Amino acid sequence: MDPLNNDFPSGHVSLMLTALLVLSTAKEDYRIYYRFLIVACAGIVFVVLYLGVHWLADVFGGFALGIGAYLASGNERVQMTLDWYIRAATLRLFGEERG
Secondary structure: OOHHHOOOOOHHHHHHHHHHHHHHOOOHHHHHHHHHHHHHHHHHHHHHHHOOOOOHHHHHHHHHHHHHHHHHHOOHHHHHHHHHHHHHHHHHHHOOOOO
């Protein structure tokens, strides 16, 4: 694997960390998934570094992106702003409001 061909930040790490953080605040029913994601997140960090898929900076960027996504998911103002932009783009693309 050529690490110069891969993107910054690591999408593998950011997706797993975001899911881990979201489930950390979930109800008790999801604790089994939370424990799995702890192991999976550590495993993915190890594997992408061991195999040379990403640089260490890519992994730290993935952590930053995951934490940012988690913080944005809990902020109603950010959610409403994103919703407004998505609805505006849908109107421009399709010419009518859906749903």
